[in-house]
Amino acid sequence: MKLRRSMLFLPGANAAMLSTAFVYKPDSIMFDLEDAVSLREKDAARLLVFHALRLPVYRGIETVVRINPLNTPFGHADLEAVVRAGVDVVRLPKTDSAEDVEVLEREVERIERACGREVGSTRLMAAIESASGVINALSIAKASPRLIGIALAGFDYVMDMQTERGDGTELFYARCAVLHAARAAKIDAFDVVWSDLNDEAGFLKEVDLIKRLGFNGKSLINPRQIELLHNAFAPTEEEVDYARRVVAAAIEGERKGLGVVSLNGKMVDAPVIDHARRVLQRAEASGTRK
Amino acid sequence: MKIVKEALAGTLESSDLLVKVSPAAGDGLDVVISSEVMQQFGAQIEQVVRDTLNALGVTDGLVVVEDKGALDCAIRARVQTAVLRGAEVQTFNWSALS
Incomplete structure (x- = not known):
């Protein structure tokens, strides 16, 4: 059971x-080749990330790369680079349907075979950023056994919904839909x-929610958000004490x-023990929580 | 790989480097390096630059490196980016970049 509380975005360029970035110790580090990289630096960022992924200091931490969509001039080259470099997880942005994941999976498998990497060792995650993606969340979540998770991406989603970020009301349905799809899958x-x-208060309120x-x-x-998030996800001493007694x-x-x-x-049954x-x-x- | 035009890659920010490549038909390879850590790591930086150029098959050209304390992985990436831009190459053998 891999802990994935914090996924730290890093601009690939x-x-x-x-x-x-490894010194900050998030649960996963995500190198971004998409929105954080300008069009004229896409080639440079791809090579930087290609070499960074091979650094021994990242062997003990889950590496994720957000590639450019496969229907852009950059997506296929990004994928070639990161699969060959041994990335743990490829994050596909703007996933609208299960077919997007299936296309990605076929391409990943082709590259794994070409470079001699074990077929199936590259895991995937899909970012849902549109109304279509939210509607199709369950089929997306079940589209590949390589998927480790799905993520809601708020900015593009609220644009698609013709609204803007606020107190979370605007994300309520999408959060519930994505979460239920992930749990069902x-x-x-x-x-x-x-x-x-x-x-910081707004961040912690959202984390609590x-x-x-x-x-x-x-x-x-x-990186400043990592410790705040981990602390908010940490159990209280009472919760730990009770959990120990349940396991015993x-x-x-x-x-x-x-x-x-x-x-x-x-009654203590399997869900309580889990x-x-x-x-x-x-x-x-x-x-424990401070 | 033949450098056919002048090209830049990288930045002058800390932990990065700026690489400039220029064509030099038949005059061999000239590598010029300046670094904030020249005394301690100058020889190692030059070795990484030359190994990277060699793997790409670059035998002619002027390569100017201004290093700001970058790790070897950043040096490789920046040299490769500058060469690929200077050679106007879009597709290449990934194993030459490893």
């Missing part, structure tokens, strides 16, 4: 950030970026051959 769900770095909804995590645009009761029940056990009069294990995993990753 920035040599300094690409060389040092048993993959991860990622929320939109929070772009106002100076509004998406955590309670059930998102795995959020895309981030600044489950182990004891298993030893006695019982399918269901009780703890302080409450939740307890997730709580302990988050506590192990970043301690």
Whole structure:
């Protein structure tokens, strides 16, 4: 069960950030070749990311690359570069249908075979950025066994919906649709970026909301947001204590051959045990909430 | 790969470098490097630049590198970008870039 609370965006054309971002320790690092790179620097960013992916310092951290859409002049070259460089996950922007994922998957497999990489070792994620994408979220989420998750991308989505970012009301349906699709497909769900770095309270309010909804995590645009996010996702001491007792009761029940056990009069079954294990995993990753 | 026009890649920001390539028909390869860390790493930077040019098959031209403390991976990427731009090459063998 891979933790994916924080996915840090890095502009692919920035040599300094690409060389040092591993020190911030997000759960995943996402090198961006799409919107963060100007048209005349697409070739340069592609090569920078190609070499950055091969740095030994990134071996212990999940690497993601947001490529340009495959229907642009840059998408196929991006994909060629990052699959050959060994990226863990390719993020496809502007995914409107399952067919977009299927086209991507076929192309990834072709490159894996061409360069001798194990077929299937490149994982995928799809970013949903339009009304069509939201409507098709379930078929997108189930389009490939390579998918590790789907993400809602807020800016393009609200443009498509002819509205703008506000208190979250404008994203309510899309968040619920993307999240339900991800859960039905048993993959991860990622929320939109929070772009106002100076509004820490607003960021934490949104993190609290998406955590309670059930998102795995959020895309981030600044390293300053990582610790805030991890702390917000960290369980309280009481939650950790209870989770430990649940897991202990489950182990004891298993030893006695019982399918269901009780703890302080409450039934402890598989979903409760799974939740307890997730709580302990988050506590192990970043301690208890401060 | 033949450099047919002048081309630039990179920036002068910290941890980056600026690479300029120019054609020089039949005059061989001339590599000029300046760096903030020339004393400690000058020889290593030149080696990375020359190895990268060699892998791309560049045998003629002037390559001027202004380094601002970039890692080897950034040096390779910037040299390759400048050469590909200078050679007006769109498709290439990826294994030569590894």
